[in-house]
Amino acid sequence: MYNGRQLRTKHTKWVTLTTMAIVVFVVDATIVVNPEIEEAVAYGSEIDQPVYRNDLQKRVIYEGDQVWRIYKHNDSVNELVQHYDEYGSYSIWSNEPSTADIFIRSYMLDNVESILKDCGINYQVLIDDVQEAIEEENTPLSMEMQEELEGRKARYVWWWQGVRSRYPRPRPLRYPASVHGVGGPWRFRGHRMEWTSYHRLDDIHGYLNYLAETYPDVCSIQTIGNSIEGRPLKVLRISNGKTNAPAIWIDGGIHAREWISPAAVTYIIDFLVENSESLETDYYILPVVNPDGYEHTFISDRLWRKNRRKGVNCAGIDLNRNFGYRWGGKGTSRNMCHDTYPGNKPFSEPETDAIRNFFENSLADFKAYLSFHSYGQYILYPWGYDQRLPPDYRDLDSVGRQAAEAMKKAAGDNTVYTVGNSAITLYPAAGGSDDWAKALLKIKYAFTIELRDTGRYGFILPARYIIPTAKEALAAIQTITEVVKKS
Secondary structure, eight states: OOOHHHHHHHHHHHHHHHHHHHHHHHHHHTOOOOHHHHHHHHTTOGGGSOOOOOSOOOOOOOTTOEEEEEEOOSHHHHHHHHTHHHHOSOEEEEEOSSEEEEEEOGGGHHHHHHHHHHTTOOEEEEESOHHHHHHHHOOOOOHHHHHHHHHHHHHHHHIIIIITTTOSSOOTTOOOHHHHOSSOOOSSOOOOOOSSSOOOHHHHHHHHHHHHHHOTTTEEEEEEEEOTTSOEEEEEEEOOOOTTOEEEEEEOOSSTTOTHHHHHHHHHHHHHHHTGGGOOSEEEEESOSOHHHHHHHHHTOTTOOSOOOBOSSOBOOOGGGOSSSSTTOTTOOSOTTSTTOOOSSTTOSHHHHHHHHHHHHOOOEEEEEEEEEESSOEEEESOOSSSOOOTTHHHHHHHHHHHHHHHHHHSSSOOOOEEEEHHHHTOOOTTOHHHHHHHTSOOSEEEEEEESOSSSSTTOOOGGGHHHHHHHHHHHHHHHHHHHHHO
C-alpha cells in the first residue's frame, strides 16, 4: 500500500508517461489544440454554425477500447483520478466517492494498467470491448415494422375519432373503405414510437406531433427555440385544462449519449396521455434538450456528450454546466475539448437559453423541475455547485426517498436508487439545471434523476432494459406528482 507521498511520486510518473503518449498521438494526427483559439472560433459568429444535414458523417469506432472501474483506497487516488481532464489518458464516465468508471482508448490501455499496478490501485474491467457493446445495444426497427407501426397508430386514430361509439374496442385488422379508400392513402398518419428500441430524433418529434394532432384537447406543442445546428426544441404540454393546476417540468437528453433518458421520458408521455382524463397536474416535457448531440450519437459518435458548437479541432458545450447559477465553478473545465466545458458565459447556448426564455415567459405554476440522466441510479437534489445543502433539504430528501421506494417496486427488479445531495453523493458540478431551477426560478422540488444502470453497461444500456427503466422513471414522476398536488 502506498502513502500520499509515494502516490504523488507515481502521479508525476503518470503525468510524464501520459504527456508523452498524448504528444505522440497529437503529432501523428497533426493536430495542435489551443483552448483559447477553440473558444474564440466557437463564439466568433453564430453564422459559422452549420445548418444540420441528414447525410452520414464518418463514424467513430471504439474497437478494443474498454471501461474500467477504479477502486479508491485514499484521497490521493481520488486526486489522481480527477486530473484526467488535464492529461487526457482516459475519460471519466462515473466518479463516486469510492470508485470511478473510466473509459480508455485501446492505445492507452497498457500505460494506464502499468500506472495503476505501480500505485497499488485495484481495478475491474466492466466493458471488455466498447464497440461490441455498442453494436449489441440497439436493434433498429425494420422498414416493415415501421410501416406496421404507422398503420397501427393510424387505425387507432380512426377508431378514436370516428367509430368508438359503435365499437368499444379498436379493431386494428380492419381497413374501412371510408378511411383507406380504394388504393388511396390513409387519412391519418401514425408514428413509429415504441419502447423495445432506441429511436432517432425524427421518430420522437413525429410522436409528439402525432399526439398534438390526435389529442388536441390534451396535448399541444410549443417550439421554444432551435439548437445550435437549427433543430427545433419541442416542448409537449399535457393538460386536461383544469384551472390553477400545479405544473411539472420534465426533460431528458441534455447529454447526448444517455439514450435511456429520452426513451424513459417518451414512455412517461405515453402513460400521461393515455391517462389524461384523471390528471390534476400540467406537464411540460422536453424529451431531447440536446437534439444535435443526440443525432450525432446515432450517425457518427455513439459516446458524444455535449452539444455541437464548433471550434477548430474541438466541439461542444456541456449544456448541464451552462445554466446561470454558479456558472463556471467546480466540476467544469475551461478547455473546450473536454466533456465538462461550460461555454464562454452562462446561457451561451441556444438550447439552454431557450429553456430560460421559456420559464421567463411562462405563466404556469411550476412546483417541480425534473431532469433525467444516466447512469448510476441516483435521485439527486441541490446544491450541485458545492457540498452545501439548501434550507429545505430535508423535504427534498424525504420526497426523494419516497420516489426511490416507488422506483424499487415499479419494475419488479428491486432496483435500488440512492438519494442524496448532488455534490456530496457524487461530485460538485456547477452550472447545472437543477441548481438554476431551485435558486433562481424558486422551484422547490428540483431533482436530477440518474437512471440505470450502476456500471455494467453504463451509457451503452441495451434496449431490453428500456421498459423496466422507464417504469421506474414513471414511478418517480407519479410520486412527485402526488407531493406537488398536496403542496
